[in-house]
Amino acid sequence: MPVKTVDNDPERARRFRELALPHLDDVYTFARYLLRDAGDAEDAVQECYLRALKHFDSYRGPAIKPWLFAILRNVCHAEYARRASAPGTGADELPEDAERTPMWHEAQETPEARLVKQHDAGTIRRLIAGLAEPFRETFVLREIENLSYREIADVAEVPVGTVMSRLARARAMLRSAWLAEQEPKK
Amino acid sequence: MTCDDAEILVHALIDGELDAGHAREVEAHLAGCARCTDATRDYREMRKAIAQGGLRYAAPPELRRRIEASLPQAEAPTRRAVLKGFAMGSAVSAIAASGLFAVLLRGDDEQRLQTAFVSAHLRSLQAGHLTDVVSTDQHTVKPWFNGRLDVSPPVIDLGPQGFTLVGGRLDYIDGRPVGAVIYRRRQHVINLFVAQGASSEPRAASMETLQGFNIRRWSDRGLDYWAISDLAKEELATFGEKFEAATRAAG
Numbered sequence: 001m002p003v004k005t006v007d008n009d010p011e012r013a014r015r016f017r018e019l020a021l022p023h024l025d026d027v028y029t030f031a032r033y034l035l036r037d038a039g040d041a042e043d044a045v046q047e048c049y050l051r052a053l054k055h056f057d058s059y060r061g062p063a064i065k066p067w068l069f070a071i072l073r074n075v076c077h078a079e080y081a082r083r084a085s086a087p088g089t090g091a092d093e094l095p096e097d098a099e100r101t102p103m104w105h106e107a108q109e110t111p112e113a114r115l116v117k118q119h120d121a122g123t124i125r126r127l128i129a130g131l132a133e134p135f136r137e138t139f140v141l142r143e144i145e146n147l148s149y150r151e152i153a154d155v156a157e158v159p160v161g162t163v164m165s166r167l168a169r170a171r172a173m174l175r176s177a178w179l180a181e182q183e184p185k186k
Numbered sequence: 187m188t189c190d191d192a193e194i195l196v197h198a199l200i201d202g203e204l205d206a207g208h209a210r211e212v213e214a215h216l217a218g219c220a221r222c223t224d225a226t227r228d229y230r231e232m233r234k235a236i237a238q239g240g241l242r243y244a245a246p247p248e249l250r251r252r253i254e255a256s257l258p259q260a261e262a263p264t265r266r267a268v269l270k271g272f273a274m275g276s277a278v279s280a281i282a283a284s285g286l287f288a289v290l291l292r293g294d295d296e297q298r299l300q301t302a303f304v305s306a307h308l309r310s311l312q313a314g315h316l317t318d319v320v321s322t323d324q325h326t327v328k329p330w331f332n333g334r335l336d337v338s339p340p341v342i343d344l345g346p347q348g349f350t351l352v353g354g355r356l357d358y359i360d361g362r363p364v365g366a367v368i369y370r371r372r373q374h375v376i377n378l379f380v381a382q383g384a385s386s387e388p389r390a391a392s393m394e395t396l397q398g399f400n401i402r403r404w405s406d407r408g409l410d411y412w413a414i415s416d417l418a419k420e421e422l423a424t425f426g427e428k429f430e431a432a433t434r435a436a437g
Contacts, residue, residue, distance in 0.1 A: 021253070022305040022397065025242065028249070045249060046253060121239070164197065167197050171197060175229065178228075179228075
């Protein structure tokens with residue numbers, strides 16, 4: 001009996017197309033922030049969609065966006081590993097105790113009277129890119145991709161409590177960087 | 187509540203993830219703590235700046251094409267599915283029939299564009315993404331597009347016809363800036379996307395369904411229009427007809 005390969009099932013491909021393709025910009029945006037490189041992001045997104053189609057049968061809904069993000073994240077981690085093993089490239093290193101450092105260290109250095117000012121999109125992107133990986137990931141999923149805490153926890157494979165503390169750290173660090181950015185240049 | 191607790195929980199408060207009991211506790215702490223209040227105010231300001239946009243990236247068209255190309259048997263089943271959608275519709279009206287014709291002739295580009303417009307519609311429904319300029323006054327919304335687009339989208343008050351003008355937005359579809367005029371009918375949002383047309387030939391309206399959204403597409407006087415909504419086909423058709431009649435009346 002001939003075995004029908006699932007990848008060539010047109011109905012399945014149609015369903016995948018209709019569900020997954022409208023989120024291409026979302027997935028690409030996440031990849032850009034995770035990898036901080038346009039070319040790498042393109043490669044990762046393409047690989048993500050290939051894997052997603054292959055494993056489409058394991059998708060159970062309801063929201064496909066977090067499911068795609070989780071796949072993309074795995075692809076990106078393979079890319080991190082490649083970068084780390086490549087000589088001369090700066091992998092995204094996170095100090096061992098980064099998650100335990102109390103966040104008020106940053107907040108306390110902030111003079112209270114100043115207000116955060118508007119920055120242009122390019123500056124904000126750069127400030128976000130300056131966050132270490134777990135914080136950047138959580139922050140982007142929340143602020144730019146509009147995921148709920150529960151969805152972020154599923155994508156990042158951590159408890160919701162960790163999402164909350166990472167988000168708090170991310171915003172505190174970003175606030176410091178944001179305020180430092182509006183200091184007059186010396 | 188201590189500052190240490192508040193420093194975590196204010197974020198859940200800002201994000202609307204906190205239950206009412208904890209929200210009251212955090213607010214009580216903020217009322218008595220200037221430092222946490224200042225931080226919270228900054229977080230809200232930063233959040234607003236980030237929501238104002240420009241931080242998302244659009245996938246390069248070449249990447250979209252590569253992914254499309256990697257999907258098996260891209261076109262045939264999709265067309266069949268659209269046809270099936272029509273056959274199952276409550277009434278195959280004259281508009282739907284002309285839409286059928288357009289579907290059969292439509293190329294890959296058209297299909298890719300439709301997917302892009304549905305994505306843009308979905309994006310616009312996320313919190314804080316619907317409008318760049320909020321106004322029910324057509325004389326406020328129309329000038330807002332000046333200098334932001336290479337075309338001037340007609341902005342028409344359809345309030346008397348039951349479609350409330352909500353505002354305007356600038357979107358990027360397929361790497362091009364596209365104007366979006368937003369209307370509301372009851373709780374339904376209509377995004378009317380307007381872009382420069384490929385030709386000045388008028389094109390009769392067609393109606394299609396993608397991912398549960400109805401799309402009415404037409405061209406007039408060198409402008410291409412896509413109206414997208416979760417409204418029923420009949421109501422979206424009415425919207426398009428009223429809009430077209432009003433642009434003609436306006437000269």
